[in-house]
Amino acid sequence: MVPHQFSRCHSILKMLERSTSTTNSFTRKLSSDSSSYVSVQDDEEIKELAILTLQKKPINTFCPNLLRDFTIAIKNIEQDKIKRAVIITSAFPGRFSAGLVLPSLLGKTLEEVKELWRWLQASWLSVYGTRLVTIAAINGHAIAAGTAFAIGCDYRIMAEEDYLAGLTVIRMGIPVPFWLSTQMANLLGKQEAAKAVQLGTLFTSHQALENGLVDEIVPLNRVFEKARQEVPRWLDIPDHARVAIKQDLRQSLIDRVNEVKDVEVDQNAALVMQPNIQQNIARALKRLKERKNNKPS
Amino acid sequence: MVPHQFSRCHSILKMLERSTSTTNSFTRKLSSDSSSYVSVQDDEEIKELAILTLQKKPINTFCPNLLRDFTIAIKNIEQDKIKRAVIITSAFPGRFSAGLVLPSLLGKTLEEVKELWRWLQASWLSVYGTRLVTIAAINGHAIAAGTAFAIGCDYRIMAEEDYLAGLTVIRMGIPVPFWLSTQMANLLGKQEAAKAVQLGTLFTSHQALENGLVDEIVPLNRVFEKARQEVPRWLDIPDHARVAIKQDLRQSLIDRVNEVKDVEVDQNAALVMQPNIQQNIARALKRLKERKNNKPS
Amino acid sequence: MVPHQFSRCHSILKMLERSTSTTNSFTRKLSSDSSSYVSVQDDEEIKELAILTLQKKPINTFCPNLLRDFTIAIKNIEQDKIKRAVIITSAFPGRFSAGLVLPSLLGKTLEEVKELWRWLQASWLSVYGTRLVTIAAINGHAIAAGTAFAIGCDYRIMAEEDYLAGLTVIRMGIPVPFWLSTQMANLLGKQEAAKAVQLGTLFTSHQALENGLVDEIVPLNRVFEKARQEVPRWLDIPDHARVAIKQDLRQSLIDRVNEVKDVEVDQNAALVMQPNIQQNIARALKRLKERKNNKPS
Numbered sequence: 094m095v096p097h098q099f100s101r102c103h104s105i106l107k108m109l110e111r112s113t114s115t116t117n118s119f120t121r122k123l124s125s126d127s128s129s130y131v132s133v134q135d136d137e138e139i140k141e142l143a144i145l146t147l148q149k150k151p152i153n154t155f156c157p158n159l160l161r162d163f164t165i166a167i168k169n170i171e172q173d174k175i176k177r178a179v180i181i182t183s184a185f186p187g188r189f190s191a192g193l194v195l196p197s198l199l200g201k202t203l204e205e206v207k208e209l210w211r212w213l214q215a216s217w218l219s220v221y222g223t224r225l226v227t228i229a230a231i232n233g234h235a236i237a238a239g240t241a242f243a244i245g246c247d248y249r250i251m252a253e254e255d256y257l258a259g260l261t262v263i264r265m266g267i268p269v270p271f272w273l274s275t276q277m278a279n280l281l282g283k284q285e286a287a288k289a290v291q292l293g294t295l296f297t298s299h300q301a302l303e304n305g306l307v308d309e310i311v312p313l314n315r316v317f318e319k320a321r322q323e324v325p326r327w328l329d330i331p332d333h334a335r336v337a338i339k340q341d342l343r344q345s346l347i348d349r350v351n352e353v354k355d356v357e358v359d360q361n362a363a364l365v366m367q368p369n370i371q372q373n374i375a376r377a378l379k380r381l382k383e384r385k386n387n388k389p390s
Numbered sequence: 391m392v393p394h395q396f397s398r399c400h401s402i403l404k405m406l407e408r409s410t411s412t413t414n415s416f417t418r419k420l421s422s423d424s425s426s427y428v429s430v431q432d433d434e435e436i437k438e439l440a441i442l443t444l445q446k447k448p449i450n451t452f453c454p455n456l457l458r459d460f461t462i463a464i465k466n467i468e469q470d471k472i473k474r475a476v477i478i479t480s481a482f483p484g485r486f487s488a489g490l491v492l493p494s495l496l497g498k499t500l501e502e503v504k505e506l507w508r509w510l511q512a513s514w515l516s517v518y519g520t521r522l523v524t525i526a527a528i529n530g531h532a533i534a535a536g537t538a539f540a541i542g543c544d545y546r547i548m549a550e551e552d553y554l555a556g557l558t559v560i561r562m563g564i565p566v567p568f569w570l571s572t573q574m575a576n577l578l579g580k581q582e583a584a585k586a587v588q589l590g591t592l593f594t595s596h597q598a599l600e601n602g603l604v605d606e607i608v609p610l611n612r613v614f615e616k617a618r619q620e621v622p623r624w625l626d627i628p629d630h631a632r633v634a635i636k637q638d639l640r641q642s643l644i645d646r647v648n649e650v651k652d653v654e655v656d657q658n659a660a661l662v663m664q665p666n667i668q669q670n671i672a673r674a675l676k677r678l679k680e681r682k683n684n685k686p687s
Numbered sequence: 688m689v690p691h692q693f694s695r696c697h698s699i700l701k702m703l704e705r706s707t708s709t710t711n712s713f714t715r716k717l718s719s720d721s722s723s724y725v726s727v728q729d730d731e732e733i734k735e736l737a738i739l740t741l742q743k744k745p746i747n748t749f750c751p752n753l754l755r756d757f758t759i760a761i762k763n764i765e766q767d768k769i770k771r772a773v774i775i776t777s778a779f780p781g782r783f784s785a786g787l788v789l790p791s792l793l794g795k796t797l798e799e800v801k802e803l804w805r806w807l808q809a810s811w812l813s814v815y816g817t818r819l820v821t822i823a824a825i826n827g828h829a830i831a832a833g834t835a836f837a838i839g840c841d842y843r844i845m846a847e848e849d850y851l852a853g854l855t856v857i858r859m860g861i862p863v864p865f866w867l868s869t870q871m872a873n874l875l876g877k878q879e880a881a882k883a884v885q886l887g888t889l890f891t892s893h894q895a896l897e898n899g900l901v902d903e904i905v906p907l908n909r910v911f912e913k914a915r916q917e918v919p920r921w922l923d924i925p926d927h928a929r930v931a932i933k934q935d936l937r938q939s940l941i942d943r944v945n946e947v948k949d950v951e952v953d954q955n956a957a958l959v960m961q962p963n964i965q966q967n968i969a970r971a972l973k974r975l976k977e978r979k980n981n982k983p984s
Contacts, residue, residue: 248882263635266628271638278639279877283576284602287639288545291632292623305878326886331860331967335885338857341865342872342881373628560932563925568935575936580873581899584936585842588929589920670925 148184154194160212178226192237230320253310445481451491457509475523489534527617742778748788754806772820786831824914
């Protein structure tokens with residue numbers, strides 16, 4: 094097998110070619126690409142920047158449709174040669190994402206559960222492996238898949254009020270895939286990551302900063318603006334060089350996921366179908382509903 | 391070779407099967423399994439928890455017999471299906487372990503030294519690779535092999551008084567095996583680990599906490615209770631999922647050890663037999679005895 | 688392929704043999720090996736220590752000649768069996784090194800640029816892979832290649848006044864090679880390294896300490912003395928054991944560089960020859976000259 098560093102200069106040279114070709118002929122129509130679950134907009138000032146907003150009411154739970162829309166949105170931005178960066182955020186202040194939608198895992202056929210896992214892998218790789226600068230503007234709780242997509246980005250800014258972030262799915266008996274524990278270790282160090290992913294730890298914003306789960310915290314109402322202000326620092330760097338290094342740092346994990354992804358889908362889907370896991374999911378869903386009903390409306 | 395993540399779901403499914411089978415028929419007789427060097431007891435309240443106490447007078451120096459008893463104790467707890475966690479501690483407050491017993495390395499035959507190394511590898515792997523939650527209650531100095539077993543655990547609580555921990559054997563000219571420098575790097579980060587294992591650094595309790603060598607420090611008389619209080623957090627997580635992640639994080643190092651373990655035994659034993667290393671060991675032993683004799687009795 | 692840990696004991700035993708052979712017959716003539724760009728001197732008190740001083744006026748920019756002299760100096764010290772440690776420092780307080788000399792990259796033939804890259808690889812490997820204890824006494828700004836050589840050492844002491852260190856070459860569109868991003872990750876952790884190498888971050892001395900880029904900071908006029916004081920701690924450890932561990936920690940990266948080094952030279956030289964990169968270099972050079980001219984003389 095060719096070591097991943099070989100592929101590097103090929104892509105550098107390709108990017109250099111591309112950057113000298115005519116990008117003006119490309120018609121931008123990103124703002125019209127919004128689905129009901131994901132909106133993509135051009136930034137008003139920074140023309141290289143797209144804003145990807147999760148907008149599935151009420152708390153951006155990831156169902157296969159949202160995962161698909163999200164993946165397509167990333168790919169569309171990538172294909173726009175003018176775009177060099179994307180901010181990922183939520184339309185609902187206080188709620189970045191509550192993770193996978195539990196009913197998508199409950200009482201489904203094996204094939205349906207496999208489909209969910211396939212989209213989860215594909216969408217995460219689309220964020221983790223993109224040439225774009227990726228900045229997570231975590232404007233609220235980021236639970237499970239919410240945290241997964243945030244840690245796939247290059248940079249994370251989180252609201253400093255008492256919001257929570259963490260990979261919690263193990264609490265229902267579903268271990269996070271190795272690519273998430275690996276990326277957690279890249280951010281937290283191996284021992285802290287080992288504890289966090291085995292215990293399903295939820296970090297408050299301040300704990301998230303201290304542990305390296307996020308790069309910065311600011312008041313909720315400044316998260317988005319701070320994310321925009323971070324962008325020029327990254328755009329100052331020539332893309333072909335930044336992407337070459339991003340590839341050096343990330344390609345080997347991407348390759349490992351690709352090697353085992355079908356087996357992983359089969360195994361995780363089989364696990365989710367187990368009666369005791371189904372019971373755990375049903376119980377978690379019941380608790381969520383009870384909590385909702387107990388809230389004053 | 392099959393990548394280690396493939397083996398993951400196999401073990402998940404096996405663990406799930408096991409957890410639904412009849413565990414009640416299993417007769418527990420752990421508390422009677424104690425040898426003179428290691429005692430294993432059921433926790434009085436948490437039935438899933440075993441307490442493994444090192445009790446070789448006066449300072450738990452590891453000879454082949456203690457290493458063997460220790461390994462067997464871990465294996466026995468593992469085979470008890472009710473047990474899910476183990477606390478490893480010392481019967482002697484202030485002295486967790488002083489490391490390998492020097493006379494076991496001095497004036498022995500090559501075969502005897504090889505035997506010691508084999509047990510050291512086997513016992514460390516039995517801790518590092520166990521399905522059990524492993525918590526080190528470091529109630530005193532943890533020198534050399536004492537630190538080695540502690541860092542093989544999932545979690546470490548150390549007495550906060552001025553106790554010392556570190557991998558010091560390099561001072562006699564014996565480099566720690568690569569599995570210990572790797573696991574040190576997992577806890578301390580690579581540069582701090584590089585310094586610690588090359589210089590044989592001893593850390594005070596507070597330095598150990600700051601550097602990530604231990605997860606928590608508390609007063610000596612609270613170490614054991616704090617370790618017990620840590621257990622439920624880990625038992626809350628379904629075993630099959632926790633173990634799957636532990637395997638993701640640890641299997642590749644275990645595989646690497648297994649690939650080279652016979653060569654390592656041969657090489658390390660040959661090194662220990664070198665005249666200058668024998669002199670270093672003799673000198674260290676002499677210093678220890680002089681220090682003992684100078685103490686008021 | 689033989690895993691790198693196999694080669695370990697071979698070298699241990701060879702070093703042991705060597706340390707018992709007659710080292711006195713070796714004639715030391717290090718102090719006379721100085722070229723105009725690099726000076727090598729014996730330490731006055733610690734006979735195992737050599738001092739390697741960069742002395743290319745005015746700011747130690749690395750041209751092929753300096754890289755070659757530097758590499759040869761390291762190799763010469765290595766061949767002196769009495770020498771066990773080297774301090775790398777600059778003859779010009781306030782200026783450790785300004786990195787590669789830009790004219791060496793501008794308007795040159797492909798073969799000339801390749802030659803520069805070959806020496807850069809070779810010189811970095813000579814530092815990173817040496818049996819010697821390597822201590823960087825960073826007595827001033829350490830930019831680009833200046834930082835590269837410092838992070839290849841075992842230990843770094845930096846002047847605490849507001850000096851700068853960092854791998855900045857990406858700002859001209861040249862990505863650092865994977866071996867530098869890997870070693871940065873060993874010091875800073877992966878996420879902090881990812882930011883630093885993608886953004887070409889310059890750290891002040893205090894930031895360098897906080898982030899693990901250096902091990903210690905002291906006032907400029909104490910940097911060299913502090914580096915000398917650090918040496919005995921490392922010389923206390925038997926070389927064969929320290930080197931065995933250093934090899935465990937560093938050999939796999941060295942092997943990876945060696946596998947791809949010719950391809951890397953070809954690709955990086957081709958990149959540097961690209962018109963837009965040549966423009967970036969010309970622009971950076973112009974800015975440097977303007978800055979110089981604007982200074983009161």
